[in-house]
Amino acid sequence: MPETSSPAPLRVALLGCGVVGTEVARGILENPIDLAARVGAPVELAGIAVRSLDAERDPAVPRDLLTTDATALVDGADVVVEVMGGIEPARTLIARALAGGAAVVTANKALLAERGPELFEAADAAGVDLLYEAAVAGAIPIVRPIRESLAGDHVRRILGIVNGTTNYVLDRMATEGLELDQAVKEAQALGYAEADPTADVDGFDAAAKAAILASLAFHTRVALKDVAREGIRGVSAADVAWASRTGHVIKLLAVAEVIGPVDDGEISVRVHPALVPADHPLAAVRGAFNAVFVEADGAGPLMFYGQGAGGRPTASAVLGDVVSVARRRLTGGKGLRESKDQAFPVLPPEAAVTRFQVRLSVADRPGVLAQVAGVLADHGVSIDTVRQSSPDEEGGAAHLIISTHAAREASLRATVDAVAGLEPVRQVISVLRVEGS
Ligand SMILES: NC(=O)C1=CN([C@@H]2O[C@H](COP(=O)(O)OP(=O)(O)OC[C@H]3O[C@@H](n4cnc5c(N)ncnc54)[C@H](O)[C@@H]3O)[C@@H](O)[C@H]2O)C=CC1
Ligand SMILES: N[C@@H](CC=O)C(=O)O
């Protein structure tokens, strides 16, 4: 009888032990039997790279696994899990791991959006996996469905609520009538927003995720600098209340779409607040939840919904990737290749085409509406509907809410400048894009 030997354990190096890292460690240490059964070999947490050995930590994290020598840990690993965040030293450590033949799992969207191409090339060259399900919308399976399940289809458009903090803030503004600053303070108190909420509130986090989603969906490479970005700082409680009166909710959306033929078009990738019709599935995404709405030629509309942040939800996605790379390692399969065969030009922000809702305060006298409509016509911007509120409601001035058909961003901006210069126009109160209708 030939001797059978049990497979050697897969050694996992964990880089970073913060919110996500702690839960990844717990997941590996508390479920060894399940993980071994799913992978086909034991999964061993070889060590955890930290900045300080003395920091206070969750009791689930054994002190004897901690090290400050991340490089040595990487060198001895089969699988490297990077959850330290930031660009350096994460980039150097991942590059080293890939070059040394280790598979890598990361949650680091900022790094992938900025330096992804070189890391994917290094993974291809070494024939190993670089997986990142947790980097977009945390626990929600969205990277794998786009890369694998939809690989035989053509994705046309993605609309994503990919930042939980801003969705929470906008939701509280809608339900409680809070101003932005109050809602951000609440989000900070609940641990959703950081002390410096810039990455969330100004749309940087969502823009990194938009770049990753667009690259995957359109088999191309979209860098962070290609993503037009506008955060939610300009959204007021009044905008949110008016959105509701016109049958919408305001969401911070990551939008990625093909304009023109699917094999010879251009793509637009952007992050901005937008009015979403109240009956659109994305309008029902409340609190800090995330959702990604995908439109593909064959599949039609799809929606992926769940928790986009938090230690355990994010660790769930990381651990799924760990099992996936570990299985492939065991069977000797080559790593998954990133497809980048398309070279779609990315449209500049001013060329994006969307519908708009413009809210104006105007003098309440005959002929004003015709004057405003004339300016839109002169700029080739077609009006869908106009609503006028009674003067009483607005304290003497009339309130015009103009919804346009799809128009180029540049035409709309020029139109708004011209409208603002009209004598009877007291104020352009807001200009919001409309998506999902
Ligand atoms: N927290 C969340 O809900 C989500 C986080 N992510 C991503 O996961 C990654 C980790 O996020 P969190 O766990 O929330 O951050 P965190 O700040 O709680 O944890 C990061 C840990 O890495 C450590 N670290 C940083 N540089 C290090 C170095 N050079 N050597 C050793 N340790 C180092 C820090 O001391 C910290 O303990 C980030 O890339 C983040 O964008 C992704 C999805 C959701
Ligand atoms: N700060 C992000 C979480 C990480 O991706 C969010 O609020 O969604």
Ligand code: NA
């Ligand atoms: Na995800």
